[in-house]
Amino acid sequence: MFGGGYAMLPILQREIVENKAWVSEEEIADYYAIGQCTPGAIAVNTATFLGYKKRGVLGGIIATLGVISPSLLIIMLLANIISRFEHYPFVENAFKGIRVAVFVLILNSVVKIGKSAIIDKVTLFIFLVVLIVSIVTKFSPIITVLAAAVLGIAVQWYRRKRRNK
Template sequence: MKEMLELFLTFSKMGVMTFGGGMAMLPILQREVVDNKHWATEEELVDYYAIGQCTPGIIAVNTATFIGQKKGGAIGGILATLGLVFPSLVIISLLAGLITNFSHLAWVKNAFAGIQVCVCVLIFNATVKLLKKSVVDKPTAAIFVLVLVGSVFLNVSPVWFVILAALMGILLKNLEVKA
């Protein structure tokens, strides 16, 4: 019981300390999980992290579930994840309520119009960064372009592109082996 509470609290702490995406969480995980708590070795953490990046969902959540289940089984995995998302729930709910109350003010509207330009650039930078990692040869470049163009011009749920791309990956690799 005490261990489970510790899992929840430790991951809550990491949720508060993570600023940005899952990537920003790795050094904090190393310090807390490997150095302080000894819940996993450095190698295990890197494995979990790698798998967390290529399984569906938020990377930080996947890694938290992994570490939690190692320490305390399925319940441990669930508690670690709940701990991780708890601070976000509190902070965002408070902020969202506040912003709703002030959103009619002219300066708030102007500020958000400026911020949207910045978000635009941040998404662009994130795309370029991911591009370097995910487009490694001609077939992956083709998949990237097809999905990009398809998604801009077609009114189709992203789900279909994801399913199709996974099948394409298996098909292309199989053809490669045969050729």
């Protein structure tokens, strides 16, 4: 399953909805939406949700283990191989090139996520403050995330109150 959480939906749809008929098309879309707005990897959340719906907490745990096992095996194998070769000059040069690609890929994903997250002046303000504070200081990302959630609730509450007047 290449390409992370977003690549998983079509595969889940084929396997779980069409082949196994465990859940309906709408249910899987629901799980996926919830998977995106709960913390953690989207693919893991969707799988956990599915497992939980079929067999309770134990089902959730087993589905999660199923999703993470291939990653564990492949990455450990690769990490082991890479650590043996990373000191060769040609591997170092390859990684220098790769790091440039990683920078561009992350920048692209910031733009992509930003398009759905930065929708008005308030969200633009939150984005800029978090960006600058995180670059300049080593401020805890956990506190940042919690503060932004509280601010979001406060701003929307204030807006609703003003609209109702």
